[in-house]
Amino acid sequence: MTQSPLVLKRAIKAVTDFSSLFILLAVLAFFTAITAAAGDQYLTLSRISVILNQACFLTVIGIAQALALLTGGINLSIGSVMALTTVLWGRMLVGNAPDAVHYIIPVLLVVGTGMLIGLVNGLLITKLGMPPFIATFATMYACRGLAWLALGKKVIYNLNGDFRYLGTGVVARLDGFSLTVPMFVVLILLVATSFMLRRTNFGRQVYFTGTNAIAARFSGIRTDRVLIWVYVLSTGLAAFAGLLYGARLNSFEPGMAVMAPFDAITVALIGGIAMSGGYGSIWGILCGSIIVSIIYNGMNTLSIASELQTLVMGVLIIFAVAFNQFLIKRNMELRNELDERTASR
Amino acid sequence: MGKLLEFRNISKTFPGVKALDDVSLDLNPGEVHVVVGENGAGKSTMMKIISGVYAPDRGELLLDDIPLGRNTPKIAEQHGIAMIYQELSIVPELSVMENIFLGHEIRRGILIDRKAMDKRAEELLASIGVKVSPGTLVKNLSIANQQMIEIAKALSKNARVIVFDEPTSSLTDAEIKELFRIITALRGKGVGMFYISHRLEEIFEIGDRITIMRDGRKIATAPIAEMDMGKVVEGIAGRRIENVFQRHFPAKGEILLELKDLCGERFQHVNLNVRAGEIIGLAGLVGSGRSEVVRAAFGIDPYSAGEVLVRGKKMPRNNPQRLAHEGVAFLPEDRKREGLALSLSIRENAVISALRRLNPLTIVDGRRERATVRDFVRKLGISSPTIEKLVHFLSGGTQQKVVLAKWLITEASIFIFDEPTRGIDVGSKSSIYSLMDELVGLGAGIVMISSELPEVLGMSDRIYVMAQGRIAGEIDREEADHVSVIQLAFSQTSASQGRSLQ
Ligand SMILES: Nc1ncnc2c1ncn2[C@@H]1O[C@H](COP(=O)(O)OP(=O)(O)OP(=O)(O)O)[C@@H](O)[C@H]1O
Numbered sequence: 122m123t124q125s126p127l128v129l130k131r132a133i134k135a136v137t138d139f140s141s142l143f144i145l146l147a148v149l150a151f152f153t154a155i156t157a158a159a160g161d162q163y164l165t166l167s168r169i170s171v172i173l174n175q176a177c178f179l180t181v182i183g184i185a186q187a188l189a190l191l192t193g194g195i196n197l198s199i200g201s202v203m204a205l206t207t208v209l210w211g212r213m214l215v216g217n218a219p220d221a222v223h224y225i226i227p228v229l230l231v232v233g234t235g236m237l238i239g240l241v242n243g244l245l246i247t248k249l250g251m252p253p254f255i256a257t258f259a260t261m262y263a264c265r266g267l268a269w270l271a272l273g274k275k276v277i278y279n280l281n282g283d284f285r286y287l288g289t290g291v292v293a294r295l296d297g298f299s300l301t302v303p304m305f306v307v308l309i310l311l312v313a314t315s316f317m318l319r320r321t322n323f324g325r326q327v328y329f330t331g332t333n334a335i336a337a338r339f340s341g342i343r344t345d346r347v348l349i350w351v352y353v354l355s356t357g358l359a360a361f362a363g364l365l366y367g368a369r370l371n372s373f374e375p376g377m378a379v380m381a382p383f384d385a386i387t388v389a390l391i392g393g394i395a396m397s398g399g400y401g402s403i404w405g406i407l408c409g410s411i412i413v414s415i416i417y418n419g420m421n422t423l424s425i426a427s428e429l430q431t432l433v434m435g436v437l438i439i440f441a442v443a444f445n446q447f448l449i450k451r452n453m454e455l456r457n458e459l460d461e462r463t464a465s466r
Numbered sequence: 467m468g469k470l471l472e473f474r475n476i477s478k479t480f481p482g483v484k485a486l487d488d489v490s491l492d493l494n495p496g497e498v499h500v501v502v503g504e505n506g507a508g509k510s511t512m513m514k515i516i517s518g519v520y521a522p523d524r525g526e527l528l529l530d531d532i533p534l535g536r537n538t539p540k541i542a543e544q545h546g547i548a549m550i551y552q553e554l555s556i557v558p559e560l561s562v563m564e565n566i567f568l569g570h571e572i573r574r575g576i577l578i579d580r581k582a583m584d585k586r587a588e589e590l591l592a593s594i595g596v597k598v599s600p601g602t603l604v605k606n607l608s609i610a611n612q613q614m615i616e617i618a619k620a621l622s623k624n625a626r627v628i629v630f631d632e633p634t635s636s637l638t639d640a641e642i643k644e645l646f647r648i649i650t651a652l653r654g655k656g657v658g659m660f661y662i663s664h665r666l667e668e669i670f671e672i673g674d675r676i677t678i679m680r681d682g683r684k685i686a687t688a689p690i691a692e693m694d695m696g697k698v699v700e701g702i703a704g705r706r707i708e709n710v711f712q713r714h715f716p717a718k719g720e721i722l723l724e725l726k727d728l729c730g731e732r733f734q735h736v737n738l739n740v741r742a743g744e745i746i747g748l749a750g751l752v753g754s755g756r757s758e759v760v761r762a763a764f765g766i767d768p769y770s771a772g773e774v775l776v777r778g779k780k781m782p783r784n785n786p787q788r789l790a791h792e793g794v795a796f797l798p799e800d801r802k803r804e805g806l807a808l809s810l811s812i813r814e815n816a817v818i819s820a821l822r823r824l825n826p827l828t829i830v831d832g833r834r835e836r837a838t839v840r841d842f843v844r845k846l847g848i849s850s851p852t853i854e855k856l857v858h859f860l861s862g863g864t865q866q867k868v869v870l871a872k873w874l875i876t877e878a879s880i881f882i883f884d885e886p887t888r889g890i891d892v893g894s895k896s897s898i899y900s901l902m903d904e905l906v907g908l909g910a911g912i913v914m915i916s917s918e919l920p921e922v923l924g925m926s927d928r929i930y931v932m933a934q935g936r937i938a939g940e941i942d943r944e945e946a947d948h949v950s951v952i953q954l955a956f957s958q959t960s961a962s963q964g965r966s967l968q
């Protein structure tokens with residue numbers, strides 16, 4: 122192991138750093154091969170744009186979930202929060218009525234309500250000492266119930282055009298490829314979260330708490346505060362994802378996005394975030410969401426039945442997680458080796 | 467008589483570190499072979515090669531003069547090699563008997579034969595003179611007794627070679643005596659033992675031969691009778707150390723930390739204080755409540771009555787963050803569980819408690835951070851090629867130094883150290899002592915729990931001795947000696963003695 126050349130090790134390290142990139146290429150190759158066998162071209166500009174656009178929403182909920190996972194927790198309330206917050210304030214986003222308030226107000230209200238529910242999540246976990254799984258499981262039900270209570274069997278539709286621009290707007294078109302507003306929004310979000318996690322005191326505390334919560338407390342980290350903030354941000358992001366989702370579908374309804382928390386887990390796991398906390402990078406989430414998006418898209422193109430798609434997803438998660446676990450271990454070893462080598466030069 | 471075990475020209479490289487460099491060593495039946503050396507010298511690595519955890523890059527291992535060939539933990543076990551690791555590996559939620567036979571239960575057909583195991587466990591425990599019933603849950607035992615269970619476990623596998631990797635780092639004198647009695651008995655049965663320790667006084671008591679290691683190489687092997695303390699220290703540290711305990715005595719200032727009549731589950735009516743410029747020793751037997759008191763004071767555990775004052779200000783209960791904010795640093799007893807995030811780097815661990823001081827604007831200043839960490843890596847003699855090494859891959863003593871660095875970087879003014887030099891080599895100990903002396907010179911106050919009497923006597927301005935959860939007495943530096951401290955530690959009732967030997 123120690124005899125293999127440095128360059129090779131650097132390369133392996135790069136692969137293990139971005140394990141999800143590796144999976145991404147494999148998945149791409151797979152669908153390209155299958156489509157090519159049928160005499161078609163898989164990677165067209167328009168298809169790439171569809172895939173990326175779909176990945177945007179997955180990235181947002183993926184980040185939301187990753188924040189919780191990094192502390193060793195989980196957020197199951199993501200989908201219900203999307204529903205409740207948008208159903209509560211969605212009416213303010215209907216139509217283009219001249220007397221309507223600027224759409225930024227309901228947007229802020231939705232995100233604010235999400236953060237408030239996140240505060241509840243955080244308080245249940247820290248002050249009542251509930252395991253995150255249980256706390257967010259409970260708010261998952263409670264929020265869904267409230268959403269139904271608030272709107273009944275109705276749907277809010279025909280949304281404000283300016284607002285819809287947020288979820289569907291096209292900035293530029295190159296051949297079949299559309300550069301959309303959500304792509305920019307998500308890019309900003311990724312840069313911001315990544316900066317927060319890697320380059321601020323708060324981010325350091327998140328990773329440390331996720332790795333060893335007891336030692337974090339002994340180190341004088343306000344672990345309660347860190348956790349509460351994580352759930353506030355995570356759940357607030359979920360609410361924001363609800364806006365993106367609704368803007369694209371041009372409607373809000375209490376039953377929306379039931380599977381979102383689980384899709385978010387899928388994205389995070391495939392993106393290389395460890396369920397045990399303290400390990401993973403936010404950029405992996407981008408890969409994870411593109412992978413999931415490709416798979417859904419690819420299977421639709423091949424007209425695979427949705428039951429089968431679900432099955433494939435399950436199998437894929439098993440493989441991705443096993444693969445990631447192997448790579449995490451290898452990555453730690455390599456990190457160890459490479460830093461020594463570079464230092465001794 | 468043939469060699470029981472032989473280590474021939476063994477080398478082992480970890481990335482960037484030559485952990486073992488052409489080391490040869492042997493072990494005779496019925497011998498206690500002491501291995502000493504600075505942190506990161508390769509002692510544990512050598513033992514892990516014997517027990518099959520690591521494979522050597524070069525060289526071979528011989529058992530009864532026959533090359534062992536491939537070695538794995540399973541194979542080593544079958545050959546009667548047992549390890550008592552630096553960190554205990556028993557399961558607290560299981561009973562004594564279940565722990566002893568974990569992984570090699572006695573079976574009758576496909577069923578586990580509990581009765582036979584109970585009987586055998588009782589025999590084993592009796593053979594090493596431990597009075598514990600096989601049904602007791604291990605978590606209810608003292609650390610010393612837990613260690614005895616590990617030994618019983620080794621014996622249950624008919625071990626012929628037992629490796630002790632720093633067995634006494636969490637034992638007090640009375641318990642060490644107990645351990646030595648058992649080692650002596652094993653020696654009589656022809657068991658060969660490697661014995662690693664940083665507590666140099668004890669190796670002359672228990673060892674037959676001694677090997678000194680440095681930087682992965684063997685410096686010397688000699689019968690213990692031909693060695694003396696000075697030579698051993700010089701061999702380990704690579705330099706003479708005239709006076710390990712360097713103390714200057716600055717003028718004392720205000721009271722920094724005061725415990726008033728503190729009562730909790732395991733301690734009653736504890737009064738103590740520490741002033742600026744003072745090092746306070748907290749002595750006593752393991753289990754006398756020392757750790758419990760400081761944990762409560764720092765807000766980790768609850769207390770039922772009394773007050774904790776920092777610079778005269780009353781502190782809330784159960785709020786370690788608040789105490790940290792007031793400039794109190796707390797070095798816990800259990801470094802892996804309570805001190806470190808093992809899968810993060812030296813750098814990430816070392817700065818975690820000082821983030822606010824280093825980056826007041828919350829954005830991490832990478833260059834300042836690295837400079838600060840490097841500074842302490844040098845001061846504490848942390849042996850690692852870079853500060854990016856994951857703590858997980860460091861030697862035991864080096865990990866302890868990282869925990870120390872973490873608290874020193876905070877520039878706190880009140881330090882609570884629970885066994886600060888546990889597992890640290892003599893050379894580094896003396897640098898840590900001078901760092902402590904420097905700290906109080908700058909106006910800090912230190913409370914130090916230690917089971918090593920020389921350390922308590924050498925470093926403290928005043929010593930509080932605890933027995934059975936109470937402060938049994940307070941002794942000034944001038945009046946303190948072995949006898950006075952031990953008398954107090956055993957004072958109270960005879961029950962306290964009974965407990966320590968239980
Ligand atoms: N798995 C590993 N990966 C990388 N380096 C390692 C690994 N295990 C040990 N090392 C390194 O090998 C060297 C020897 O470590 P070892 O644990 O044998 O020291 P030691 O003599 O037992 O020290 P201590 O007295 O602190 O316990 C150290 O520099 C350590 O960092």
Ligand SMILES: [Mg+2]
Nearest residue numbers: 509510861862
């Ligand atoms: Mg060691």
